[in-house]
Amino acid sequence: MKVFEKAPAKINLSLDVLHKRDDGYHEVEMVMTMVDLADRIEMQELPRDTIIISSQAGYIPLDEKNLAFQAARLIKDKYDVHQGVYIHLDKKIPVAAGLAGGSSDAAATLRGLIRLWQLDIPEAELQELGAELGSDVPFCISGGTAVARGRGEKLESIGSPPQCWVILAKPPINVSTSEIYGKLVAKEIRQRPATSAILEAIQDKNFEKLCERLGNALEEVTLELYPEVRHLKECMHKLGADGVLMSGSGPTVFGLVSKEAKVPRIYNGLRGFCKDVFAVRMLT
Structure with a gap:
C-alpha cells in the first residue's frame, strides 16, 4: 500500500517576538498561512521494521537528522508500531528558507502514516506530537490560516486572507x-x-x-x-x-x-x- 501527502510551504503575515521564556524559547505571536508551493511525500510499507528515506534533492539529510524520519520514529514509538516504512521526499520548497519546508514534511509524514497504518489519532493529539518535533509542525498539520502563540504551538484558526x-x-x-x-x-x-x-x-x-x-x-x-x-x-x-x-x-x-x-x-x-x-x- 502507498499513500501520498502534499506538504505546503507557509508564510508569516506577521511575526512578533514578545519575550524570551525561562525554557530558552521565545514567546511569539504570529499570523501564518499556507501557499501553493509544496513538497510531495510518498509513503510505502516495508516488510521489515525500519525507516528508509530517499529524495531527489541532494542537499538534505536522509537519516535521523531529517524531520520526516523523526516524525516516523516518533509515531512508531508512541503507538508501538512494528511496521517499516519507505518515505520519498519530492522536494520543491527551498531548504533553510523560512518557509517551514522541513516542518511541513514532518506534518505530512504524520498525516500519511495515520492512513498507512490505520491509526486512530485525533488532530489535537497529532498536533501535540508535532510540537515535540518543532514549533511550526502543529500549524503544518492543520494548515489553513492561524494565529500561533506560545512558541508557535498554540493555534487559533481564523478565516482566509484576501486571495492574491x-x-x-x-x-x-x-x-x-x-x-x-x-x-x-x-x-x-x-x-x-x-x-x-x-x-x-x-x-x-x-x-x-x-x-x-x-x-x-x-x-x-x-x-x-x-x-x-x-x-x-x-x-x-x-x-x-x-x-x-x-x-x-x-x-x-x-x-x-x-x-x-x-x-x-x-x-x-x-x-x-x-x-x-x-x-x-x-x-x-
Missing part, C-alpha cells in the same frame, strides 16, 4: 533560525507588527490594509546580518509588489500581488539575480 498572488524569492544564502533568535533582544525591537490590525484586515478581506500592516520583528536582525535580504525587499517593492515581507527568520522574501498582470514582470525581474523564485497562490 504570492511571489516568493530566496537569495542564494541559508539562514539559521537559532542564530537569528540568538541575536534578537526582544525588549529592544524597534518596530513591532500590529497583529490585531492584520487580523482585522483578514476579517474584512481588505487587501490594501493587509499589505500596509505586514510585519516581522526578526527582520531587524536578519536584514542587518544579510544585506542580500534587504536588497531583495527593495527590489520587490520597486518591481511593483503591493506588500513585501520576509518570511520567518528568512532569507525568503514574499510579495503580495493583487493583479495577475503584474506577476510576470516581478517574477522575471527577480529571476535576473535569484534562482529560487516562485509565483503561487495562497491556499484558502
Whole structure:
C-alpha cells in the first residue's frame, strides 16, 4: 500500500517576538498561512521494521537528522508500531528558507502514516506530537490560516486572507533560525507588527490594509546580518509588489500581488539575480 501527502510551504503575515521564556524559547505571536508551493511525500510499507528515506534533492539529510524520519520514529514509538516504512521526499520548497519546508514534511509524514497504518489519532493529539518535533509542525498539520502563540504551538484558526498572488524569492544564502533568535533582544525591537490590525484586515478581506500592516520583528536582525535580504525587499517593492515581507527568520522574501498582470514582470525581474523564485497562490 502507498499513500501520498502534499506538504505546503507557509508564510508569516506577521511575526512578533514578545519575550524570551525561562525554557530558552521565545514567546511569539504570529499570523501564518499556507501557499501553493509544496513538497510531495510518498509513503510505502516495508516488510521489515525500519525507516528508509530517499529524495531527489541532494542537499538534505536522509537519516535521523531529517524531520520526516523523526516524525516516523516518533509515531512508531508512541503507538508501538512494528511496521517499516519507505518515505520519498519530492522536494520543491527551498531548504533553510523560512518557509517551514522541513516542518511541513514532518506534518505530512504524520498525516500519511495515520492512513498507512490505520491509526486512530485525533488532530489535537497529532498536533501535540508535532510540537515535540518543532514549533511550526502543529500549524503544518492543520494548515489553513492561524494565529500561533506560545512558541508557535498554540493555534487559533481564523478565516482566509484576501486571495492574491504570492511571489516568493530566496537569495542564494541559508539562514539559521537559532542564530537569528540568538541575536534578537526582544525588549529592544524597534518596530513591532500590529497583529490585531492584520487580523482585522483578514476579517474584512481588505487587501490594501493587509499589505500596509505586514510585519516581522526578526527582520531587524536578519536584514542587518544579510544585506542580500534587504536588497531583495527593495527590489520587490520597486518591481511593483503591493506588500513585501520576509518570511520567518528568512532569507525568503514574499510579495503580495493583487493583479495577475503584474506577476510576470516581478517574477522575471527577480529571476535576473535569484534562482529560487516562485509565483503561487495562497491556499484558502
